Amino acid sequence: MTSKQKRKLTEFLFLVPTLLAFLMVIIIPFIYGIFYSFTDWQGTGSFSKMVGFDNYAAIFNEPAFLHSFLVTLKFTVINIITVNVVAFIISLLVTSEIRGRNVYRAGFFVPNLIGGIVLGLIWQFIFSNILPSVGQAIGWDLISKSLISNKDTVMFTMVTVNTWQYAGYIMLIYVAAIQSISKSVMEAAEVDGAKYWTRITKIQIPLMANAFTISLFLTLTNSFKMYDVNVALTNGGPVGIFMNKPVNSSELLALNIYQTAFKYNNMAQGQAKAVLFFVVLTIFSIIQVSYNKSKEVEA
Amino acid sequence: MSRMTSKKIKTVVFHVLVAFGGLIMIYPLLWMALSSFKPTDQVLPTSGQLIPAQWTLDNYVNGWKGFMGYTFGTFFLNSFFISFTATFGTLVSSAFVAFALQRLKFKGKKLLFTLVLSTMMLPAQILMIPQFMWYRHLNWVGTYYPMILPYFFAIQGFFVYLIMNFIGGIPKDLDESAKIDGCTYYGTFFRIILPLIVPALVTSAIFSFIWRWDDYLSALLYVNRANMRPVALALQLFSDPSSGSDIGSTLAMSTLSIVPATIIFLIFQKSLVEGIATTGIKG
Structure with missing residues (x-):
């Protein structure tokens, strides 16, 4: 074997198993999934015929899906704002000259270690038991009943839990960005008389635009994909009315897709929803990232 | 001197704020961990109270x-x-x-x-x-x-x-x-x-x-x-x-x-x- 062949073989061994698996686990299912969304496949055996866009037409006539789509959009928008605002504020706090800032950083990050199921359980107790008992004690009607079983406030509970879980993670990205801004820039601004607020809005924020791009992207996809907290905290409830049909008022898309496919065994339709979900998420991500990129400045 | 004091007050206020924020973040976890040591029939009635009045390991044994x-x-x-x-x-x-x-x-x-x-x-x-x-x-x-x-x-x-x-x-x-x-x-x-x-x-x-x-x-x-x-x-x-x-x-x-x-x-x-x-x- 010549050395060139040997090298080719090495490269082959480094990459081919991975490429194969990559094909098997990701690419093939991806293509299969798109294909099946155009069939009448029910999940068992093979499909009997192609149905074109019927599955897609059907899901657009399904109040539960449309509702879940809107709820997911609403959740995503609110969540992106709250997670990033909270994370940014915390990151300012823990990068200041405060003693014990590493402890705080760790503390803020801890909720992120915990699985969605446990998170959902704890917060369910908080919203359904602790807050109502506090509410009854101080006579505040709004929180005297479980915020989860009220369809007007259930969104708030999901946003709270997700923000609580995810802000610490995003915080770390902002912290790294803040620390990468050279101290002399900030000091120069201070010497020139720039107030704290001005220093943040005119210097720090523009200089960390890259971190905002990443963080907004991560929050966007994370909110869109939300599943386990949804299951453990609200499980879709309580019942609401949409287009004159009863719907689960807090059922996010991921849960809706799961139910369609695995509870009602309608695989093809579930997959059509997933494909649509993917397309929308991709479009949103591209718009968001290119918008943010256009705002970035060279540091 | 007064500038020093005002700076000190600022630091204290700041610390309190951050600590409060940190407490909010950690509270649900503390609540879970500490409540797990309460007798199970006490968890909900005393849910507003963080520290168990009566400690027990029963929940761990039963769970x-x-x-x-x-x-x-x-x-x-x-x-x-x-x-x-x-x-x-x-x-x-x-x-x-x-x-x-x-x-x-x-x-x-x-x-x-x-x-x-x-x-x-x-x-x-x-x-x-x-x-x-x-x-x-x-x-x-x-x-x-x-x-x-x-x-x-x-x-x-x-x-x-x-x-x-x-x-x-x-x-x-x-x-x-x-x-x-x-x-x-x-x-x-x-x-x-x-x-x-x-x-x-x-x-x-x-x-x-x-x-x-x-x-x-x-x-x-x-x-x-x-x-x-x-x-x-x-x-x-x-x-x-x-x-x-x-x-x-x-x-x-x-x-x-x-x-x-x-x-x-x-x-x-x-x-x-x-x-x-x-x-x-x-x-």
Whole structure:
């Protein structure tokens, strides 16, 4: 074997198993999934015929899906704002000259270690038991009943839990960005008389635009994909009315897709929803990232 | 002097604010952990009170008994097994691929890199149904294969990317001189690169372990026998009152379930934080 062949073989061994698996686990299912969304496949055996866009037409006539789509959009928008605002504020706090800032950083990050199921359980107790008992004690009607079983406030509970879980993670990205801004820039601004607020809005924020791009992207996809907290905290409830049909008022898309496919065994339709979900998420991500990129400045 | 005092007051106010924020973040966890030591019938009536008036380990004893004939010992072992093997697989394969993508020259490298990265943003939902069908076709449903084997093939772009960044920071001269000294690609990888990327591997290992540990959806899809349930799935079923559990033991088992991640985090806090910071930023 010549050395060139040997090298080719090495490269082959480094990459081919991975490429194969990559094909098997990701690419093939991806293509299969798109294909099946155009069939009448029910999940068992093979499909009997192609149905074109019927599955897609059907899901657009399904109040539960449309509702879940809107709820997911609403959740995503609110969540992106709250997670990033909270994370940014915390990151300012823990990068200041405060003693014990590493402890705080760790503390803020801890909720992120915990699985969605446990998170959902704890917060369910908080919203359904602790807050109502506090509410009854101080006579505040709004929180005297479980915020989860009220369809007007259930969104708030999901946003709270997700923000609580995810802000610490995003915080770390902002912290790294803040620390990468050279101290002399900030000091120069201070010497020139720039107030704290001005220093943040005119210097720090523009200089960390890259971190905002990443963080907004991560929050966007994370909110869109939300599943386990949804299951453990609200499980879709309580019942609401949409287009004159009863719907689960807090059922996010991921849960809706799961139910369609695995509870009602309608695989093809579930997959059509997933494909649509993917397309929308991709479009949103591209718009968001290119918008943010256009705002970035060279540091 | 007065300027000093006002600065001092500011510092104090600031500290109080941050500490208060920190308390809010940590309160739900403290509440869970401390309530798990209350007698189960006291959890709800005294839910506003953080410290138990009466300490007990009953919830741990009762909760550990589990349900449907299996103790939480089984569920914990399952979770450890899945998390360890999947993490091992993802580390080894991601390191290989990261090295290839960073240092080897081959056709289609750019395409492969784009593919790997794109898996980072591909939502699990779009692959959930076809993957399920695919694994069912392979007779993998009801086994741990779907939750372990794929990870042996670098399917997590996040880790490939993290390790690639790290290898990118190692001077190329180092591999060049190893090559001149007669090292093969494997030699270079194992003797030169691998020891240098340990920090990136540690970070990846922690993330992978915690993510596998918390993974609920794949357990829900692929595990159908009670004795094979990992903790996340078991807890979710356990928390349902129809399993015969009570609030106290649910809280006790939930508290136990976060112990491994918490310990890992406390030990490796620094590299974890650095890992997120660098991968997040270099996007």
